[in-house]
Amino acid sequence: MSFTQDYSGSALNGAAKEEGATAGDNEDENCCICLDTFKNKKQLKCKHEFCEDCLSKSVETMGPICPLCKYVFGRIQGFQPDGKMTWKTKRTSLPGFPGCGTIVINYDMQGGRQAARHPNPSKRYSGINRDAYLPNNEEGKEVLQLLKRAFDEYLIFTIGPDNEVIWHNIHHKTSKSGGPQCFGYPDPDYLSRVREELKVNGIE
Structure with a gap:
């Protein structure tokens, strides 16, 4: 399974903004992918949050799918x-x-x-x-x-x-x-x- 170019690499930034919300950095919370404090935190419609770079790498591997709940936020092909x-x-x-x-x-x-x-x-x-x-x-x-x-x-x-x-x-x-x-x-x-x-x- 792959995904369209609109949701891979740097293009993810625009897709995440369209489908979810951009949250402010919070030093008291950690990204569940890198386990470090959020860097440019992104929130999907399913409310799960990730570092922008972590989410982008996840999209490259899994497609536009939330790593936690499998919510699809982009087009899979x-x-x-x-x-x-x-x-x-x-x-x-x-x-x-x-x-x-x-x-x-x-x-x-x-x-x-x-x-x-x-x-x-x-x-x-x-x-x-x-x-x-x-x-x-x-x-x-x-x-x-x-x-x-x-x-x-x-x-x-x-x-x-x-x-x-x-x-x-x-x-x-x-x-x-x-x-x-x-x-x-x-x-x-x-x-x-x-x-x-x-x-x-x-x-x-």
């Missing part, structure tokens, strides 16, 4: 290669979601040559084609739109160590049945879990 996301609906319902039908998502990730943002620039990688399933109810439709935003931010897939497209860290249901052990339904907590995974990646 992943290493996903180019591809296509489409979806359709079917009348048949998923186990645990009777009477609402199914949303079938298709991800068509064709192979190619890795770009500068990928782990091995200029090397070729192999693609994949995957289907995923959501209930066609109100919450399922909301999750679909969140997944579309995540796809547009290159967060659904990444390129693995063997130069192949693999899932990143947002779990999908790739089977209609079989339960969680088979990446399928029924799984009553799945929609809330995937919302949390999306939130960690700045999608909510």
Whole structure:
């Protein structure tokens, strides 16, 4: 996972000011990163405070994410290669979601040559084609739109160590049945879990 230039290096100063507040130096408090007194203290919207330099270094490593509570204060962009996301609906319902039908998502990730943002620039990688399933109810439709935003931010897939497209860290249901052990339904907590995974990646 990476992050846009607007939130790295010296550009963090402007982003932190926009998303949070600049607090005055307080000799009685310490930065939780360097454990020293604050130097040019920055406060995020989540109210956690850090030295400006410490926060900038954290952004370079983790992206625009609070080191303490994981609040996302900037735009995260992943290493996903180019591809296509489409979806359709079917009348048949998923186990645990009777009477609402199914949303079938298709991800068509064709192979190619890795770009500068990928782990091995200029090397070729192999693609994949995957289907995923959501209930066609109100919450399922909301999750679909969140997944579309995540796809547009290159967060659904990444390129693995063997130069192949693999899932990143947002779990999908790739089977209609079989339960969680088979990446399928029924799984009553799945929609809330995937919302949390999306939130960690700045999608909510």
